[in-house]
Structure formats: C-alpha cells, structure tokens
Amino acid sequence: MHTTDDWITTPLTRDLLRGALDLERTEHGVLPHRLPAGARAQNTDGQLAMAESQPSGVRLALRTRATVVELDTLPTKRVYTGAPPRPDGVYDLLVDGRPAGQGSVAGGRVLTVDMAAGTADLAEGPVGTVRFAGLPEGSKDIEIWLPHNETTELVALRTDAPVGPTPDPGRRIWLHHGSSISHGSDAASPTTTWPALAASLGGVELVNLGLGGSALLDPFTARAMRDTPADLISVKIGINVVNADLMRLRAFGPAVHGFLDTLRDGHPTAPLLVVAPILCPVHEDTPGPLMPDFSGATEGRMRFVATGDPAETAAGKLTLNVIRNELARIVAQRAADDPNLHYLDGRELYGESDAVELPLPDDIHPDAATHRRIGERFAARAFTDGGAFADRAATADDDGASAP
Structure with missing residues (x-):
C-alpha cells in the first residue's frame, strides 16, 4: 500500500496538456486557456473571457505505470441569479483510450452572474482534489479531461509512479x-x-x-x-x-x-x-x-x-x-x-x-x-x-x- 511519502509530484507543464493554446502562471498554479494571450488582450467582453478559460476539450495526457492519480485544482463555479443551481464540473478519466472513471471537485471560487443586470461577482474558495485509484498495473496512457464548463486552475499532480507526456499519437x-x-x-x-x-x-x-x-x-x-x-x-x-x-x-x-x-x-x-x-x-x-x-x-x-x-x-x-x-x-x-x-x-x-x-x-x-x-x-x-x-x-x- 502506498503512503504519501511514496507519491511523486510532477510539475504541470505545457507538454502534459492537449487542447490548450496557452498556459498562464497563477498564484495557485497554472490556468489553461483556449485563446492565446494576444487574443485575450484584445477582448473586453466578460462572457468570452469566462468561456475561453473553461477548458472544453483540454486534457492531461500522461504515460505512466501509476495506479493512483491525484489532481489538485481550483475550480470556478457559476451561479446564475434566479436560475436553478448547476452541478459540479465533471472530470473524465480515459485509460488507453477507454472510459475508466469520473470525478468532481467541490468548493472553489463562485462566480455569481446576474444576466438581467449584466453583473458578475467573484467569491474566493478553496482548492480541491479529484482522485483516481485502482488503475491497471503496467505502462499505460492516461487522459484526464477537464470539466468543459468550469474554469479550472491546475495546482498539483501527484502519482504513485513517475509520469511523462504521452507520445504524439500521430493523428490528424x-x-x-x-x-x-x-x-x-x-x-x-x-x-x-x-x-x-x-x-x-x-x-x-x-x-x-x-x-x-x-x-x-x-x-x-x-x-x-x-x-x-x-x-x-x-x-x-x-x-x-x-x-x-x-x-x-x-x-x-x-x-x-x-x-x-x-x-x-x-x-x-x-x-x-x-x-x-x-x-x-x-x-x-x-x-x-x-x-x-x-x-x-x-x-x-x-x-x-x-x-x-x-x-x-x-x-x-x-x-x-x-x-x-x-x-x-x-x-x-x-x-x-x-x-x-x-x-x-x-x-x-x-x-x-x-x-x-x-x-x-x-x-x-x-x-x-x-x-x-x-x-x-x-x-x-x-x-x-x-x-x-x-x-x-x-x-x-x-x-x-x-x-x-
């Protein structure tokens, strides 16, 4: 059985991510963006700023022998005034291309949007963790697809075996x-x-x-x-x-x-x-x-x-x-x-x-x-x-x- 002393913390770098066009350093870690910095600098619309920071299609792509993966993140939840509450964002795990688990991170920041008034207020919240355990033994390719509708700062990646980037699959x-x-x-x-x-x-x-x-x-x-x-x-x-x-x-x-x-x-x-x-x-x-x-x-x-x-x-x-x-x-x-x-x-x-x-x-x-x-x-x-x-x-x- 692994203890926390056995865990390896791997820096969250661009080569571990697919689907993002930019990676911004933040106070807590890194924030994947789907528009580059130059495009974001020309934007003045809060709706677009929120949308491009939500990592639809962005995933961690790892090759590893790990059987346990923990990812610390700081999500930003959305609440719309007058609307029913939204569920927490979902993280999808794929192992060698096949679905192998799902998880969510509670807590995080809360962005309250009043569509009628055109306002948005952000309240701070804590970092949380999504954990995938019991993964197959041996070398494998793992993808963790980030919530498509929830801004997600990546804080730390921990595993019980070394990880590296998945080699380029050669697909179009x-x-x-x-x-x-x-x-x-x-x-x-x-x-x-x-x-x-x-x-x-x-x-x-x-x-x-x-x-x-x-x-x-x-x-x-x-x-x-x-x-x-x-x-x-x-x-x-x-x-x-x-x-x-x-x-x-x-x-x-x-x-x-x-x-x-x-x-x-x-x-x-x-x-x-x-x-x-x-x-x-x-x-x-x-x-x-x-x-x-x-x-x-x-x-x-x-x-x-x-x-x-x-x-x-x-x-x-x-x-x-x-x-x-x-x-x-x-x-x-x-x-x-x-x-x-x-x-x-x-x-x-x-x-x-x-x-x-x-x-x-x-x-x-x-x-x-x-x-x-x-x-x-x-x-x-x-x-x-x-x-x-x-x-x-x-x-x-x-x-x-x-x-x-």
Whole structure:
C-alpha cells in the first residue's frame, strides 16, 4: 500500500496538456486557456473571457505505470441569479483510450452572474482534489479531461509512479470553432460534448474553440486559429450572431469572408468546413436579441426567448434561415477557387424531426442525448468517404501540424 511519502509530484507543464493554446502562471498554479494571450488582450467582453478559460476539450495526457492519480485544482463555479443551481464540473478519466472513471471537485471560487443586470461577482474558495485509484498495473496512457464548463486552475499532480507526456499519437488535428453548443453546454461530461464524440469517432485530435456566447466572427479568434497547427478546420457560425443581435446582413457577409480569409492565410489547403446552425425553432425566423426567461426557475426550469420582430429581416436583421442562405452563398462563391472549402447545413445534424423527438430543454441548448446524436452525425458526414474530412493523404496541411 502506498503512503504519501511514496507519491511523486510532477510539475504541470505545457507538454502534459492537449487542447490548450496557452498556459498562464497563477498564484495557485497554472490556468489553461483556449485563446492565446494576444487574443485575450484584445477582448473586453466578460462572457468570452469566462468561456475561453473553461477548458472544453483540454486534457492531461500522461504515460505512466501509476495506479493512483491525484489532481489538485481550483475550480470556478457559476451561479446564475434566479436560475436553478448547476452541478459540479465533471472530470473524465480515459485509460488507453477507454472510459475508466469520473470525478468532481467541490468548493472553489463562485462566480455569481446576474444576466438581467449584466453583473458578475467573484467569491474566493478553496482548492480541491479529484482522485483516481485502482488503475491497471503496467505502462499505460492516461487522459484526464477537464470539466468543459468550469474554469479550472491546475495546482498539483501527484502519482504513485513517475509520469511523462504521452507520445504524439500521430493523428490528424481537428481545430473547431463554434458557440456554446460546440463548447458543450448541457453535455453530460467533457468527453461527451458533440465535438469530443465526433473526434473520437473520427480518430482525430481535437482542439475545441467552441466558446459559449462568443462565436461572433471576432478577428482575434480568426488569427488564433490561423496560427494554430491544424490538419482539419471547421467553423460553426450563426446562433450567437443572431441571439446577440450583433450585426446586420450588410456586415455579416463581409465578416464571414474576412474570417475565412484569415484562416486561409495560415492554412491555405487544409479541408475547411463551414457549418450552418442546427435547428433552433425560436430563432429560425425571429431575430434577436435573446433574453432569459426565469418564470420556471422555481420548478428548476430556465428557458430563453427571442425578442426581435420577424418583419425587421427586410431591413437586414438576422435569423437562422437568413444566415444559412448567406453562408451557403458565400461558400459556393469561394469554392470555385478553393476546392477544399465545404459547407454543411446544421439541420442535417439536428433538424425538425429531431426537435420533435429531442426538443431543446431551454429552447437553445441540446441535452446530453442530443450531443451524442449531433456528434455521431457529424462524424458520419465529415470523416467517412466523401466527407470533407475523409482521410486522404493529400489533404494534410503543409504547416507541420502537431498537437497543441
């Protein structure tokens, strides 16, 4: 039996992490970021700052003979005023690629968000520990996927045997950007967000830039993607632009062109898939802004409502149907000179019949079962023969991609 004297503390360094674009030194340890420091310096939006610090798709990747692993972290929990409480974030353990356990860390900081007032208050809290014991003997590859929806500072890693980074698996890197749906909102755990499921089915390494509330065609996000090694790239555009009521059709088209131009500056030949929004009935033909509806909070329900006027689409206000038409037009125009550019209508991933069977619980975000369906359908359409990401040796990007 091991005692604390036998434990080895391993520094938490960049080579032990996958899926993060930056690692910030903090008072307590290190904080993984999904946007680099330069992009964060140009951002003034608290929602994006919170979203990019939540490590969706970020995981520790270790090779070790250890049978016990302890990870000390300082999480930041979110509480929304008037909304039902949120569960603690989930850590998923994989051993040699197979699910082998889950855990959570209680305590930590608490960020109280008042969506109606537009305020957020942070209260300090203690460091906690997630522990995985009884792991198989012998050398093995371990992944600990961090909670996709909970900012997580990494404080200490302890094991009962030495650990090192898992060798590069040699898989293609898939860089994806999208909204809270891609971030994993309401998924059951970090390995069951739809991008994580699709990546597993497609046999690729995921870098997930799904940013809740923040897929807004920001130039600094495009530049971060431009500068990130990748073999496959996808961008899922639309829902945040509508529900934030951020721009009109006149600005949307050029912004999409500019975003794609920037991606092509860094990845001129990589397969690039533009994904239009999944079905979202409240926004199909009704513009934003989107507002929370707390009328069912006492029963544990929270919903959202679109507050725009459908008649305003004639003046350029955006709806999901308007955005799908514009994205299809832009991709068709550009594809004449860019054979590696592709388009996918999100309603192929979740459409009208799915909404009857698996309605969106809050009218915006898919639940765990729907994440699985979207991930499976994306993998079937993107990674199989004839798909945008089908494994063709000639499609590998020429930038020497290696896992970030």
